[in-house]
Amino acid sequence: MSKAVTGKPAAAPAARTELCGLTIAQAAAGLEARKFSAVELTRAHLAAIEALDSRLNAFITVTPELALEQAAAADLRLATGDGRTLTGIPLAIKDLFCTEGVRTTAASRILEPFTPPYESTVTAQLKDSGAVFLGKANLDEFAMGSSNMTSGFGPVENPWQRRGSNVKLVPGGSSGGSAAAVAARMAMGATGTDTGGSIRQPASFCGLAGIKPTYGRCSRYGIVAFASSLDQAGPLARTVEDCAILLGAMAGFDAKDSTSAERPVPYFRGAVTAGVRGKRIGIPAEYRMPGMPEEIEALWQRGVRWLKSEGAEIVDISLPHTKYGLPVYYIVAPAEASSNLARYDGVRFGARIDGEDLIDMYERTRAAGFGAEVKRRIMIGTYVLSAGYYDAYYLKAQKVRALILRDFEQAFAKVDAILTPTAPSAAFGMGEKMDDPIKMYLNDVFTVPASLAGVPAMSVPAGLSEEGLPLGLQVIGRHFDEETVFAVSGALEQAADFRSKPAVMAKGA
Numbered sequence: 001m002s003k004a005v006t007g008k009p010a011a012a013p014a015a016r017t018e019l020c021g022l023t024i025a026q027a028a029a030g031l032e033a034r035k036f037s038a039v040e041l042t043r044a045h046l047a048a049i050e051a052l053d054s055r056l057n058a059f060i061t062v063t064p065e066l067a068l069e070q071a072a073a074a075d076l077r078l079a080t081g082d083g084r085t086l087t088g089i090p091l092a093i094k095d096l097f098c099t100e101g102v103r104t105t106a107a108s109r110i111l112e113p114f115t116p117p118y119e120s121t122v123t124a125q126l127k128d129s130g131a132v133f134l135g136k137a138n139l140d141e142f143a144m145g146s147s148n149m150t151s152g153f154g155p156v157e158n159p160w161q162r163r164g165s166n167v168k169l170v171p172g173g174s175s176g177g178s179a180a181a182v183a184a185r186m187a188m189g190a191t192g193t194d195t196g197g198s199i200r201q202p203a204s205f206c207g208l209a210g211i212k213p214t215y216g217r218c219s220r221y222g223i224v225a226f227a228s229s230l231d232q233a234g235p236l237a238r239t240v241e242d243c244a245i246l247l248g249a250m251a252g253f254d255a256k257d258s259t260s261a262e263r264p265v266p267y268f269r270g271a272v273t274a275g276v277r278g279k280r281i282g283i284p285a286e287y288r289m290p291g292m293p294e295e296i297e298a299l300w301q302r303g304v305r306w307l308k309s310e311g312a313e314i315v316d317i318s319l320p321h322t323k324y325g326l327p328v329y330y331i332v333a334p335a336e337a338s339s340n341l342a343r344y345d346g347v348r349f350g351a352r353i354d355g356e357d358l359i360d361m362y363e364r365t366r367a368a369g370f371g372a373e374v375k376r377r378i379m380i381g382t383y384v385l386s387a388g389y390y391d392a393y394y395l396k397a398q399k400v401r402a403l404i405l406r407d408f409e410q411a412f413a414k415v416d417a418i419l420t421p422t423a424p425s426a427a428f429g430m431g432e433k434m435d436d437p438i439k440m441y442l443n444d445v446f447t448v449p450a451s452l453a454g455v456p457a458m459s460v461p462a463g464l465s466e467e468g469l470p471l472g473l474q475v476i477g478r479h480f481d482e483e484t485v486f487a488v489s490g491a492l493e494q495a496a497d498f499r500s501k502p503a504v505m506a507k508g509a
């Protein structure tokens, strides 16, 4: 295909998987300079998937024919000088985004047979920008989880390993398939969604950059709903700049989502190198949790020093309601989930298990279609919304949520951005924390407050744990001020100079 387009000799039969090591920015430049074709770049990634994914399980569905078709179309555009920002760039799409004609499961057995007749706005915009879709990435079922262990299509393995150990680790969740795919160089970037940390925590566990933009920045149209007042789409990639490029294509007003914000999309890429001179960075006292591992505290202090030496002013701040973040989140998110998931009744789409009557059919379908964590959330959500408990739990949680938002507003009167760790630990072993849901929920302690407040937050790879696993720092910004988040993240990235690579990845990348 590349031959027909470029008139050059046919590509060597072996896929050039070394191309998988490029960043999106580098690959876009290489494509434009015709150093390699989009078809070659896509073939390289498909070969990496072929070689690695039977082990990692980062994809639920791989679409090689579609990808090669899109790549060939990209080459045609490039040949006529008609390339756009992402023309020919191979991406993984979290299997929570509806893709027209391509099965979309939300990693749930209840949606196993579902092929959407329409496209989500975010993926439609990525396609318009020229991106190539390699396939649909694995996730926790309906994005409920922090480990990818709840997927109805099997867990995802983190391509990283502890030094001198081959214990299998989780990639984090819920966008764990997206993160594993990008870390293993099976995709150049990926879409994720973040309801309480699902972009940032897997980014931290897999040594990637990932941003949850301001609530309303990206359209939720066509994204399978988990908790509608919290869900936001965002990118995962290997550099801050790549995230800025991807978010630029994903963001923007959409009349089809009533909570989408009617705001112009800034040139995020330009913000990445803006620097932090004169910026005030807040350090919230309440994020220093009792029992926090020494290495997480040390990483945080390193981040503070880096920003200070780049000319930022460090300011101690207080976010007094931080300790209510997790309890509030684990009331609001299940409440909204229980209502959103009522639509899976075996009638309109997805799986159906027939029963003796209508109610019996509902019960059998939902009993067989949903996994244990999803059932737990539906039960919690139904309980906190039920008459008699609504005021005590749901309404109270909404009030405390308003206080958490106020904490951020008061802090942002004094500072331009906030620096915290992303997660309280490095990646843990597959199967760990499965016996106790509370332990699993504690993963989200640093990420849920920004979700509840709707403010943008990004995780940047900042160092390695003692065992050689990636650790991320989180940068939180004001509503719709992703530019400052990118500037601070860019400065951290440069100072951290994170070059370590995972144990499992594309050959030569």
Ligand code: GLN
Pocket (backbone or CB within 6 Å): 143, 144, 145, 146, 173, 174, 193, 194, 195, 196, 197, 198, 199, 226, 333, 444
């Ligand atoms: N881990 C959190 C949960 O299980 C967040 C998930 C998400 O952001 N989608 O709800």
